[in-house]
């Protein structure tokens with residue numbers, strides 16, 4: 138995994154997240170103006186991207202009107218018009234409708250040849266290329282839900298023979314507007330990333346849920362247990378993000394011999410927590426690959 142390709146325009150925010158500070162001089166068009174597109178538009182505009190260089194197309198007129206009113210972006214009346222003006226085109230529709238959208242825009246894609254970025258979960262590059270007419274500069278990405286707060290983690294993959302380094306930088310800059318980005322060298326690793334960062338927010342919610350319940354069992358008021366849990370999660374995440382030390386070292390540093398943390402960690406170890414995480418992520422990775430296969434077969 139390549140995580141060290143960071144352009145000079147990158148900085149850390151107070152939340153310790155990487156953001157891009159130099160606005161892109163690129164016209165970015167979205168097909169689909171739903172949740173994920175809204176997050177990306179919000180992030181791009183917050184990063185200083187000119188809203189007039191952001192175009193959105195959607196089947197619902199009301200959604201487009203809301204996006205224009207909220208962010209000043211331009212709504213277009215058709216997917217074809219979106220492609221015509223795009224330097225970078227983001228496919229932000231649900232996987233189930235992606236084939237129809239790609240086949241609709243194929244002639245214009247082949248004529249204008251924009252960079253195409255897919256955020257659709259599980260739709261493989263081989264199908265996207267087939268539906269778009271082949272030889273397309275295509276980047277496949279896997280964002281996660283904290284993108285809504287510009288605190289996402291997005292994993293990207295591109296075939297180096299199809300996508301120039303400048304186009305990779307463009308894709309990276311766009312996705313970085315909603316949080317951290319990193320590249321993987323093989324498309325199959327997107328399934329691993331889905332298991333880690335795609336599904337990951339739910340694992341942390343589960344841990345928070347369990348900690349809150351355990352705190353309540355020990356007599357803490359539910360509101361206090363809730364606040365202590367989420368603030369501790371946030372504090373630990375910020376320490377891990379902003380420190381140069383690994384989580385393992387940070388953990389060791391807060392674990393005094395014979396103390397309370399050591400007792401709790403030993404009980405976690407006796408319960409096989411680390412192995413359980415590995416098993417759970419392997420299951421999620423395999424399921425991601427299986428869903429991807431099924432989605433491909435359903436579209437054949």
Ligand SMILES: NC(=O)c1ccc[n+]([C@@H]2O[C@H](COP(=O)([O-])OP(=O)(O)OC[C@H]3O[C@@H](n4cnc5c(N)ncnc54)[C@H](OP(=O)(O)O)[C@@H]3O)[C@@H](O)[C@H]2O)c1
Nearest residue numbers: 169170171172173195196229230231232256257258280282
């Ligand atoms: N949400 C996440 O956290 C998340 C995380 C990772 C990846 N993703 C991926 O991001 C993509 C978008 O997800 P989302 O949650 O943003 O979905 P969403 O809120 O449903 O947005 C998709 C939008 O596309 C519109 N649309 C449907 N058919 C269209 C067409 N033919 N032309 C133009 N627009 C059309 C939909 O309109 P209607 O509502 O009228 O159908 C909807 O407004 C998905 O492929 C998903 O796998 C999402």
